[in-house]
């Protein structure tokens with residue numbers, strides 16, 4: 056029997072969001088098909104992987120992911136340059152964990168200085184993340200938005216509790232923002248609506264439906280992403296059309312599978328490779344579910360995911 | 369597409385005789401369409417109607433069992449394209465390739481590795497499911513010898529006999545008589561001979577083609593030769609083609625009920641770089657493969673792939689749960705510590721695993737929170753001070769313990785005061801946040 060492929064054409068499309076400025080600038084999103092379905096539509100931009108760096112040394116990262124950065128991670132500027140120049144990063148995500156009140160409790164001014172220094176050192180797009188302390192993030196992200204004025208950065212994360220301040224600062228200084236909600240398609244939609252109601256353009260949003268690691272709730276993130284992407288395409292729902300972020304590294308590198316030595320758990324195999332595989336598998340699954348922007352840590356995991364993306368295009 | 373109630377109605381006798389237990393033929397037709405009744409309840413249905421309805425009501429992806437005994441693998445039966453619509457049914461099987469050009473000792477070593485690959489995760493036993501024996505030598509005698517080694521060293525493991533040569537297949541398949549092996553495979557060039565071997569040996573037939581059009585024609589022809597159980601390979605090897613073809617196959621089966629592609633999919637994803645191969649497997653697992661064939665099965669890779677498969681194939685509506693009760697870990701004495709957690713399987717297995725690691729006999733009170741994790745249950749109002757107090761009181765654990773002390777998860781430290789208020793006479797101790805700190809926590813208590 057002859058076969059006629061059932062191709063799908065969707066009414067909706069994901070916004071193409073430009074990030075960064077100058078020679079290193081790029082874009083994410085823009086497709087009018089499900090992930091890697093270029094056989095039935097257009098997917099103009101490849102997914103982008105940002106290397107995660109911090110404003111303070113990664114004391115709480117497991118050994119195997121600390122090691123590749125050992126020579127540079129005492130200084131965010133060196134670290135950022137290393138990612139761009141040696142690891143050929145397409146983007147960098149600077150997480151300002153040092154501002155968390157329970158950590159070094161750095162001030163908003165210190166954070167702004169770090170951002171300025173990093174921006175002066177690299178040309179690839181920069182994602183600037185707070186410490187995920189909703190209260191403290193508000194002043195910190197306002198200060199860094201100003202410090203990075205007109206550099207077209209991605210500022211995050213705006214949550215229900217603090218989106219007003221963060222969106223206003225990003226708007227005034229020409230940045231994109233990440234809107235994060237907690238694993239619920241309706242909460243995600245609602246937050247995007249609230250932010251756009253402030254006058255923030257929907258084409259400047261990135262949705263973070265919240266990540267979870269392989270074996271620790273990955274299936275929830277996977278399905279929420281799939282549902283968001285389907286709503287964007289099949290229902291042409293503008294509130295679901297921003298590109299999606301998978302903030303992979305910080306979820307993966309705290310689970311037991313990325314830390315337990317082989318000596319304790321011989322049936323789990325080599326720790327080094329297990330940790331890298333954990334991050335790369337989580338990332339690839341979320342790409343298939345619809346993530347267009349990933350934040351990752353281990354260079355080897357990034358390299359392998361990049362290789363897989365090339366094979367998928 | 370499956371037939372609608374009205375379409376089915378047109379094929380029924382239309383006498384409304386009620387022998388099927390339904391008031392009218394139409395009512396019965398509606399039940400059939402919803403798969404809540406079976407055709408055999410109507411005694412008067414014509415042979416013609418039986419044939420049409422039988423075809424239409426068969427599951428869109430043909431169910432079949434590969435292998436036999438307790439290691440048999442179920443395949444097919446899928447009903448949806450996206451897991452949030454309904455649970456994916458039969459998890460993607462993992463097969464490792466063994467080439468018959470390897471020495472007998474190497475073949476035996478890999479076969480044994482497969483036989484010992486089983487691990488336990490969240491209460492499920494997971495393993496490398498199958499072996500794909502490839503006739504890389506081109507020599508039927510070598511192939512047969514390798515088959516015998518595998519049958520001996522990995523007894524009961526389902527086997528794919530990978531050759532396009534019908535004589536070689538015939539020679540090797542004998543080592544798995546009555547074990548329901550798979551012969552892969554049939555191509556446009558050899559399908560008649562292969563279909564005969566598969567039929568004579570009650571094997572599943574793997575069918576490979578160049579693209580979906582050729583594949584559809586081939587499965588149709590093979591079906592005409594009397595082979596029903598097929599597994600299909602579109603020829604896709606690159607990630608891009610795998611997503612494309614697997615998606616088009618699943619769509620054709622589910623949305624159009626297109627029978628020539630209504631079979632489980634096999635993907636060959638061997639790569640020299642083992643991690644890259646693992647990422648290809650991610651694509652197979654998430655995008656509709658029923659079997660992926662790997663070239664190596666390192667433990668770290670198995671663990672990651674087993675876990676992903678488990679995640680993707682869990683029921684999206686019902687989290688995996690364990691029974692509410694006070695579990696004994698080791699042989700607790702009255703003075704042994706008492707912990708509390710929720711009944712989400714993952715939470716229970718992580719926490720009980722860490723308590724076991726600590727080698728301190730303990731009691732773990734597992735409270736029914738509809739399968740939610742500690743923080744989710746707390747946020748959803750199911751793991752609250754009053755509910756915990758009620759559970760502890762009703763469990764009767766009080767009479768088994770010397771000191772009335774309850775250790776709660778560190779993430780819900782905030783509950784400690786209110787639990788103490790609601791459980792007079794009890795001391796509430798806040799444990800560590802992450803379960804992997806439990807051994808150190810117990811050690812520090814002495």
Ligand code: B12
Nearest residue numbers: 237272687709715740741742743744747748777799802803
């Ligand atoms: C998957 C998930 C869900 C799934 C539910 C999965 C499930 N079966 O529970 C869904 C999507 C349904 C969900 C829903 C909600 N969720 Co939710 N969810 C998660 C997520 C991503 C992972 C949870 C998980 O599986 N953890 C793994 C298990 C093993 O962790 P655990 O049970 O806590 O166990 C660990 C420790 O607590 C410790 N431990 C456990 N027991 C014990 C016992 C003792 C004695 C000790 C010492 C230690 C210990 O050991 C374990 C490992 O270290 C978390 C965020 C995250 N990444 O952690 C949010 C999270 C738990 N969810 C949250 C929220 C708010 C919700 C909702 C209320 C809101 C919403 N988004 O819709 C709903 C409520 C659900 C409802 N029915 O009403 C919040 C809770 C915030 C808070 N601090 O209260 C979180 C933390 C997200 C966040 N950052 O805000 N969620």
Ligand code: SF4
Nearest residue numbers: 384385386388393410
């Ligand atoms: S038994 Fe058959 S003929 Fe009689 S009412 Fe039912 S469907 Fe109609």
